[in-house]
Amino acid sequence: MRSVRYGLLLAGLIGCGSAQAAEPLPFDPAHSRFGFEIRTRFGQRVEGEFPRFEGWITELPDGRHQVRLRMFAQYVEIPGKPRYTGWMRGEDFFDAARYPVVEFDSDPYLPGITATGGPVPGRLSIRGISRRETMFLGKPECDRPGYDCDLVSRGTVSRSLYGMDAWQMALSDRVIFVLRTRLKSAPKP
Secondary structure: OOOOEEOOOHHHOOOOOOOEOOEOEEEOOOOOEEEEEEEEOOOOEEEEEOOOEEEEEEEOOOOOEEEEEEEEHHHOEOOOOHHHHHHHHOOOOOOOOOOOEEEEEEOOEOOOHHHHOEEEEEEEEEOOEEEEEEEEEOOOOOOOEOOOEOEEEEEEEEHHHHOOOOOOOOEEEEEEEEEEEOEOOOOOO
16 A cells, blocks of 8 residues: 555644744643554454654744654553563564664645644654655644644554564554644744
């Protein structure tokens, strides 16, 4: 799938107000949630989360915005399932010992997309493999997305494209990301 849908980090596309180019707006780690889901071949849903991350949005000199997100794979968790957590951190999946960070850098985009939702392309890097991907942001449910409500993005990534092709008989190749993002503080008027 060339135009793979996934929400990894699109939730950070917060276009309300104006950001200072010199002062990126950081994501709020206390109120943002970055998770994923993978299904077993038997239909069981395995849900995971990235509890540690850093991300920010920057307004560029031309008025467009750009998102940068770093999720720390060494802390990835499958809540309540320590063995699954170990597998996700291990060599067959994120290989957190060798590749501790999952990164996404969006292309510059017009800030109005946060009011309408839609696709935003960028570069995703997992396990040292970097690919062009397109993310999809849902239409927000409030007037100040990222502050008064979450920006929610969803999408799907083929894990085998990033070298995570173990356990194909037991697990689907598709990983669905669900990301809910808030910013730390409102931009200055």
